[in-house]
Amino acid sequence: MENINELIKDLHLDTHLLLEDIPDIDLYMDQVIQLFEKKFAPTKRNEDEKILTKTMVNNYAKGRLFFPIKNKKYTKEHIMLISMIYQMKSVLSINDVKNSLQTLNNKLTDEEEFNLDALYENYLELAENNVARFLDDSTALSHKIFMELKDQENPDANYFQQLLLVASFANMSNLYRRAAEKIVDGMNEEQKKKD
Template structure:
């Protein structure tokens, strides 16, 4: 089973780079178009939407980012929306809100350089892509050397095992992220 070949086209490296974010403020339709253009190749199904007005409005209502001005989204908003976009399939809106609550306050008070923070985020994402590729290499070796070929004797069963392995790892990462969100909340309560 050639796992890497099967996973071609994931476009994991497809991230909204700092230099791709315009310095001028954008209206909601322009934000949606920017994200649609950037992440279209990452959609599972053609009819899937990357970002919608409803999503952005829900993010604003949940205070996932600081308020917009004159119905326009700044470069800072776009950086936050990009991070939220990556988090939304794993964490609840409530958990994302908890994660960004203090960051938004610090951004509003000019206490954090969001561009430098985002550059660090992008660096971590690049490292995560490389780490994922290494994980896939290790999984292929496990499939080749450690599985009982009398039981896992065809590509279908190998594929099922690999899917369960990926979903298990995904669950581990989600649970770890939730635990860290809970610790952020605890730290916030202790500081009050």
């Protein structure tokens, strides 16, 4: 596939909700939704896709994916958690996301101070590293597929290259999802032992 670089550029992989994007004041739900819509608009698959809706946020709150809000306002910590939920929910079940964040939510509601900013910065740094690794892997994979099919006298060679890329990306996604689920299962077991 000759236009892998164009495809990667269209993904807007460098789009993350940074700490400096999050206001220091508490926000109402509409403001939170606007913040996410503005930041993640380039990542939409199509114009009809919604980044975040009131229903989604209400479901996260009812499902206890983040600690309770006060006075209908979301703190900076809530927004960081919603950002993490936004990324994880496309791969993991809502229950797995909840289980992953349970200990963190408990720490945020305990009497002691917990610095979520530092953890979130680590998360963003890992996300940047993941993008770099993805770019390298995607380019290498595309090149390998192109080299394997380039000598074939097939008018559908481009289609087969694209098909193999789709299958490979789906396979890699499945491998990472399964690994994440296994880690969540381990987290659940650890929590049960503590309880």
